[in-house]
Amino acid sequence: MKKEDMVKLISAEGFEFVIDKDAAMVSQTIYNMLTSPGSFAETQHGEVTFPEISTTILEKICKYFYWHLQFASGKETEFPIEPELTLELMMAANYLHT
Amino acid sequence: MGGACSRKSDQRDNEEILHRGVSRKYCKSGSSKWLATSFSRPAIDIQLGRGNCPPLMDLCIRKICEDIDRYNTFSKIPRDISQQIFNELVYSQRLTDVSLKAFRDCAIQDLYLGEYPGVNDSWMDVISSQGPSLLSVDLSGSEVTDTGLLHLKDCTNLLALNFDYCDQISDRGLELISGLSNLTSLSFRRNNAITAKGMSAFANLVNLVKLDLERCPEIHGGLINLKGLSKLESLNLKCCNCITNDDMKPLSGLTNLKALQISCSKVTDVGITFLKGLHKLSLLNLEGCPVTAACFDSLSALAALLYLNLNRCNLTDDGCENFSRFRNLKVLNLGFNEITDACLVHLKGLTNLESLNLDSCRIGDERLVNLTGLRHLKCLELSDTEVGSSGLRHLSGLANLESLNLSFTAVDDGGLRKLSGLSSLKSLNLDVRQISDVGLAALTSLTGLTHLDLFGARITDVGTNHLRNFKNLRSLEICGGGLTDTGVKNIKNLSYLRLLNLSQNSNLTDKTLELISGLTELVSLNVSNSRITSAGLRHLKTLKNMKSLTLEGCKVTASDIKRLQSTDLPNLAFWMPQLK
Numbered sequence: 001m002k003k004e005d006m007v008k009l010i011s012a013e014g015f016e017f018v019i020d021k022d023a024a025m026v027s028q029t030i031y032n033m034l035t036s037p038g039s040f041a042e043t044q045h046g047e048v049t050f051p052e053i054s055t056t057i058l059e060k061i062c063k064y065f066y067w068h069l070q071f072a073s074g075k076e077t078e079f080p081i082e083p084e085l086t087l088e089l090m091m092a093a094n095y096l097h098t
Numbered sequence: 099m100g101g102a103c104s105r106k107s108d109q110r111d112n113e114e115i116l117h118r119g120v121s122r123k124y125c126k127s128g129s130s131k132w133l134a135t136s137f138s139r140p141a142i143d144i145q146l147g148r149g150n151c152p153p154l155m156d157l158c159i160r161k162i163c164e165d166i167d168r169y170n171t172f173s174k175i176p177r178d179i180s181q182q183i184f185n186e187l188v189y190s191q192r193l194t195d196v197s198l199k200a201f202r203d204c205a206i207q208d209l210y211l212g213e214y215p216g217v218n219d220s221w222m223d224v225i226s227s228q229g230p231s232l233l234s235v236d237l238s239g240s241e242v243t244d245t246g247l248l249h250l251k252d253c254t255n256l257l258a259l260n261f262d263y264c265d266q267i268s269d270r271g272l273e274l275i276s277g278l279s280n281l282t283s284l285s286f287r288r289n290n291a292i293t294a295k296g297m298s299a300f301a302n303l304v305n306l307v308k309l310d311l312e313r314c315p316e317i318h319g320g321l322i323n324l325k326g327l328s329k330l331e332s333l334n335l336k337c338c339n340c341i342t343n344d345d346m347k348p349l350s351g352l353t354n355l356k357a358l359q360i361s362c363s364k365v366t367d368v369g370i371t372f373l374k375g376l377h378k379l380s381l382l383n384l385e386g387c388p389v390t391a392a393c394f395d396s397l398s399a400l401a402a403l404l405y406l407n408l409n410r411c412n413l414t415d416d417g418c419e420n421f422s423r424f425r426n427l428k429v430l431n432l433g434f435n436e437i438t439d440a441c442l443v444h445l446k447g448l449t450n451l452e453s454l455n456l457d458s459c460r461i462g463d464e465r466l467v468n469l470t471g472l473r474h475l476k477c478l479e480l481s482d483t484e485v486g487s488s489g490l491r492h493l494s495g496l497a498n499l500e501s502l503n504l505s506f507t508a509v510d511d512g513g514l515r516k517l518s519g520l521s522s523l524k525s526l527n528l529d530v531r532q533i534s535d536v537g538l539a540a541l542t543s544l545t546g547l548t549h550l551d552l553f554g555a556r557i558t559d560v561g562t563n564h565l566r567n568f569k570n571l572r573s574l575e576i577c578g579g580g581l582t583d584t585g586v587k588n589i590k591n592l593s594y595l596r597l598l599n600l601s602q603n604s605n606l607t608d609k610t611l612e613l614i615s616g617l618t619e620l621v622s623l624n625v626s627n628s629r630i631t632s633a634g635l636r637h638l639k640t641l642k643n644m645k646s647l648t649l650e651g652c653k654v655t656a657s658d659i660k661r662l663q664s665t666d667l668p669n670l671a672f673w674m675p676q677l678k
Binding site: 061064068071072079081083086087089090091093094096098 | 151153154155157158159161162165168169175176179
């Protein structure tokens with residue numbers, strides 16, 4: 001896998017999630033960061049920090065990205081959401097336009 | 099989704115005009131009319147799948163609604179998100195007086211609770227806690243009383259209020275909301291308690307754009323309070339039979355009025371003279387008013403008029419030459435008047451007409467020639483007229499025609515080929531006894547048809563072969579008595595059908611139900627007066643969208659259908675025979 005095909009998402013606690021760019025760009029917000037010419041430092045380094053999103057939630061978000069890709073390719077399973085995470089996950093989804 | 103703003107009031111308004119009734123998701127009324135107009139969210143579109151991947155936001159909102167008991171308050175989350183949770187709870191009918199409490203002080207903007215079960219004064223405290231954020235509230239069909247309205251006093255930014263069918267609201271309630279001077283839209287349909295006295299509250303609502311008092315029988319004398327409402331654009335007084343000429347006078351200065359509905363009132367030609375100055379009026383509904391052609395003098399001054407409803411006004415040919423003055427009209431309804439052929443020549447110049455209703459007028463074949471130039475016509479009603487086959491040649495050039503009603507006319511098989519070139523036709527009503535298989539054969543080129551009514555036509559199994567050309571049909575009615583199960587084989591592949599009426603075909607058996615068991619889009623089915631038995635009901639288990647099932651005069655009991663509903667057809671809301 002080439003480095004430019006990957007992107008690093010960093011949680012509030014500093015945890016790093018290295019995932020496929022295609023997956024990350026399921027988020028409209030990340031898509032905009034990575035594609036708008038010149039304006040974001042993120043575009044150059046392929047790194048995005050989310051000081052407001054905890055590690056647990058960011059991990060769940062990453063799982064959603066991959067679930068989304070699977071779903072789009074026809075594998076329509078259910079995406080499990082733990083009740084205790086729902087509210088926080090929703091706030092992150094709102095921020096990420098996901 | 100996500101951060102999108104939740105201001106949708108305008109959208110909703112437009113929608114209501116375009117597809118009336120569609121927004122009434124939780125209709126309480128026992129009428130089956132809603133089946134035709136409002137298909138509330140079908141069970142399938144809530145399920146995942148169907149191609150589109152649900153956004154995480156949607157998944158979370160649904161999850162919250164499922165576990166709503168876990169949440170005590172949403173007041174800490176952004177209001178556009180709590181708005182979405184609220185909407186989904188209402189949509190999924192999970193909102194209760196208990197779960198409502200979590201929405202206290204959420205600064206929500208829109209609370210659409212129209213026809214929602216259980217809404218009463220005890221909900222008003224949380225509703226009003228949205229304070230100045232609250233912009234629109236729909237409480238139609240609720241138990242809310244005057245006392246409940248007291249709570250809204252401090253929601254001073256309210257723009258829209260809907261209290262349709264709230265029969266416990268009276269003049270006193272109007273007084274309580276008279277301070278909400280930012281209101282632009284207010285609706286109190288079917289209220290028996292509002293009188294002229296209470297309507298003095300309207301005088302303060304100087305920003306009103308839309309006022310709806312349909313079916314309020316005690317409002318005579320109250321319109322005087324609208325005199326200063328110069329921003330008013332839409333006034334609905336349909337079916338207020340107390341309204342007289344005197345009530346028209348205060349409207350004469352409301353020059354921003356665009357839509358005025360006074361159908362079934364006592365307004366005569368004298369009352370219409372007060373409308374002369376309403377230069378922006380584009381819609382005028384005078385259905386069932388005792389007016390005559392003498393009012394056309396006043397009406398022809400209304401240059402912006404596009405929609406004129408004169409249905410059931412007892413108009414005669416006297417003065418009908420004045421029709422030619424309405425050159426801008428797009429929609430003209432002249433149904434159920436005493437007018438004859440002599441009028442048609444005066445419609446010749448109304449070349450902007452898109453819809454013309456001549457239902458039950460004394461119109462024959464010859465003078466239909468005057469309609470040949472109405473090239474924009476999309477909808478033509480000739481039901482119950484004397485029109486026969488020779489008149490249809492005058493319609494064959496109306497290339498934009500989408501809807502044609504020829505029911506109860508003298509049209510026969512020989513004339514139908516004149517319609518074969520009307521390739522825009524979507525809806526065709528041929529509920530005519532003398533139409534047979536031969537006539538249907540002449541129509542096979544009309545492949546765009548979505549609605550075909552052959553209710554009384556003599557269609558047999560042979561004729562049903564032609565139905566295979568109408569693959570887009572959404573509704574089909576064949577009730578002439580000539581069908582057997584063999585003919586139904588040609589219907590079973592019309593996979594878009596939502597409404598199917600095969601009643602009165604007394605030879606149909608349970609085999610028919612087996613044949614149509616693949617028509618999973620069906621919402622309404624009628625096979626009354628046939629040989630259907632309760633043993634055949636099992637074939638209907640696949641029809642999960644079914645809302646209405648009519649099997650009168652069959653060997654089927656109400657409890658048989660009730661059982662089917664409880665085990666397999668949860669959406670079934672109306673059926674015949676009914677439980678005694």
